[in-house]
Amino acid sequence: MNLPFDPKVLREHQVEWSRRTFLGKSAQALGALALGSLLNPRLLGAGASAAPGPDGRWMGCLPSLHFPPRAKRVIHLYMAGGPSHIDLLDPKPELRRIHGQPFPASFTNGQQLAQLQNTKLIARGSTFNFSRCGLSGQWISDLLPHTQQIADDICVIRSLHTEQINHDPAHAFMNAGSMVKGRPSMGSWLLYGLGAEADDLPGFVVLMSHGPSGGEQPVSARQWSAGFLPGRFQGVQFQSRGMPVHYVGSPDGVCQSTQRQVIDEIARLNGVHEEETLDPEIQTRVAQYELAFKMQTSVPELTDLASEPQSVRDMYGVKEPGDGSFASNCLMARRMAERGVRFIQLYHRGWDQHGNLDTDIKDVCTRVDQASAALVKDLKQRGMLDDTLVLWGGEFGRTPMGQGTGRDHHINAFSAWMAGGGIRGGISWGSTDELGYRYIDDAQQMHVHDLHATMLAAFGIDHERLTYRFQGRDFRLTDVHGKIARGIFA
């Protein structure tokens, strides 16, 4: 028995740790430590408790949540292009009254406009009817008859505003709270903070669908980038048409056990390499190999939409499973949510109606409305809406001024709706002036930063305390802004 205070052991210890050896060893150790922390800031960072769980799984950097959580996952129905709040969620009778007249200059003087800059501004009222819906009497456009049916489950936010007036930077702002490249998107932040429930699927999955023409602006992959966070937190785009993940099957003649041996050996070699270089991205690499192996069985099971009963497919309006439609993606999103994917982002393009708004918006609504509402209903009947936060909205809104037969980009006000995840249904949050031009600056105004802060709060995360040190500074999703809209929670 070598008790620590055994005189013999103590003497050996004293000899080993003479003054000289002590000085020599500490210098080496400090140097190694300093080098290590340079290469991997998390080694000495405040959140270093971010211990990987069993078999190297990331369990999140937060040792515990800051608030009682409400939500466990997000489904973001991303209406890319800028849906017109004037025609969908924010009825403006006064705008309709002055339709065709010059837009009051008191609203627009000195304001930034996109393509309407230096043109004559004419008010353009909505040509669509609005109805009060549900028990709550929420105003929703008749363009969205299915969304009207879930009026009591959703909270319509009318006071959103953003800072970027063109699509790509505005997408970046909505996703990452900054137009600057290299910032992590909110899905990456959530994964970094909480980890994922599933270990056989990525924690952050992106699906893309599009309108009839297919000629919309592309949405760049930087929108789901992990930025300066380790690459394992990046969003993974699945193909919404055909095979969701390419080459997920093993080649002929390779069985799963062979595959397993290959991956184990690569992981071992990667481990050796990591010990030498201390590069955190090697961990990402190892994790991705492991995940890909598991996805060989999980993905075919996930994407087997044919196993859904016909009634469910009809509810979403899925014509053919896996046809790349928004409806098919919504159904897939629900299946991912059931399987523990943390952040699911469904892009639907086709909302950028600079012209032909009246016909085009109708078309895109028919593609989106039924499936969006069906997703909420389906989550609800499964009891998943309580901890699934659904966000429906775009990167900005559209002008109350006409642009020929359409509307231009608009950042001073736009609308979105949220459901589930502890959000109070049947209410509206915030408002705009009588022409829908600018948000009313009251306690219910909601900048994109505030939206982010509120979404993180639904997960029990204080947006001011989810940080990552990069280039000598602690970064947050909400930068130095963000106010939680507490009243939006039930």
Add this chain to the structure above:
Amino acid sequence: MDTLPAFLGRLHPLWVHLPIGILVLLGILELVGLASRLPGLSRLPALGPGQRALVLALGALAAAVAALLGWMLARTGDYDQAAVAHHRVLGIAAAGAALAALAVHRLPRVYLPVLAVSLGLLAAAGHAGGSITHGGDFLTARMPAPLAKVLGIAPRQASAKPRDRTFADAAVFADAVQPILRDRCVGCHGPEKSNGGLRLDSWEALSKGGKHGAVLKPGSAGGGMLLSRIDLPRDEKEHMPPRGRPQLSDDELAVLEWWASSGAAPDRALASLDLPPPVEDVLRQRLGGPQPEAPPPRAATLEQARQIARRLGILVRSVSPDGPWIDVTASRAGRAFGDAELARLAPVASAVQWLDVAGTSVSDKGMATVAAMRSLERLHLDGTQVTDEGLRRLGRLRRLTYLNLRGTAVTDAGIAALRGMPRLRSLYVWQTAVTPAAVEELGRQLVDARKISRWNAERDVLGREIDAEHFEGNTGEALRIDPPPASANPTTPSPLPK
């Protein structure tokens, strides 16, 4: 000039002490005078006839004035009429006896008995008067039991031992509310004395209200007049209990406020209600019985939970920065996770706040482990083997707000066993044999009926929807496009762009 008698009347309670003082002093002096006749006590003073006449005249005059003032006060009608009549008879008799004593004060054999009677009447009248303001049992309520027994006074209802109930089997009115009313209110609003025509000594009397109508508006924000009078500032005239009377303690007030605003039925069991934690603590303390358990230590619990989770391959997350509460997700483990695995969570059971075992092979046997998770708020049992039998074991999860039973074999009988979950607000029974009627019945028992706005029975969806009070209500308006106005205004371009 109406106010003058009313004002003078209010001097009555002050003035009455004057004749009492004079006549009692006279009685004492007469006793001393009698004693001076005894051998050896001749040095004691004795009243002369002139002094006696003077004191008696003053006493009788003061008594007459007191009676007159009393009559003025009684006219204002603020008092219980029967008690006032009783006092009046005794008071006039006492004043009359004093005058009679004055008339016969020269005849010692008659005078002394008359004076004695007068003093007796004075005592009785004084007691009757005191009873009007302080209540009939003011003297006897705190009387030591042996003395009360000697005097033959029946022990009062209130001084009887409170009903022998603990929190677990206590009823709302009889055990939580009534003891407070009895201590603080029934003295003036009870069987002996019902100021303002209001009695608070029983549920029936209370719900009848007083001369200003009902005192309780169940469920209204203020809780009705009872609470609004109690809530007035203490120096306000209308404040109850009146100034100078023992006031409600904060704990008692908390109970009354919760009770008045909850509108809970008087015979509901406390244990079946969703009590705000502070009120529950107060009631548990007052009623005795098992006290709330202290939460387990945080750090040790979390460490233990993480080890268990690692061994079982499930997820555990701490959901509170300052409590030991954890969220346990076992659903990703699938069928490999069963009752035996669930039982391994037993050491940390009291810290589990959310539990998700959806789609696992957990069955009724495992519900014994779940039943020990007293802090549980959300429970996913969807797609498990749980049946009615298992649900019966969960009856005491009082904090549960969310229960998912989708795709299980539960039936209406199992649903009925959830009555003991006062906070249950979301119950999911899609793809089960449960009928809407059973869920609705449960909802009625758990939640005040007025809070149930709607049961969503759309197709076979059964989700509970309650607490829709914040809804502004659908007025059915719509914003329709008016037909384009005839081009009355030439400066306006075509009505609507194509």
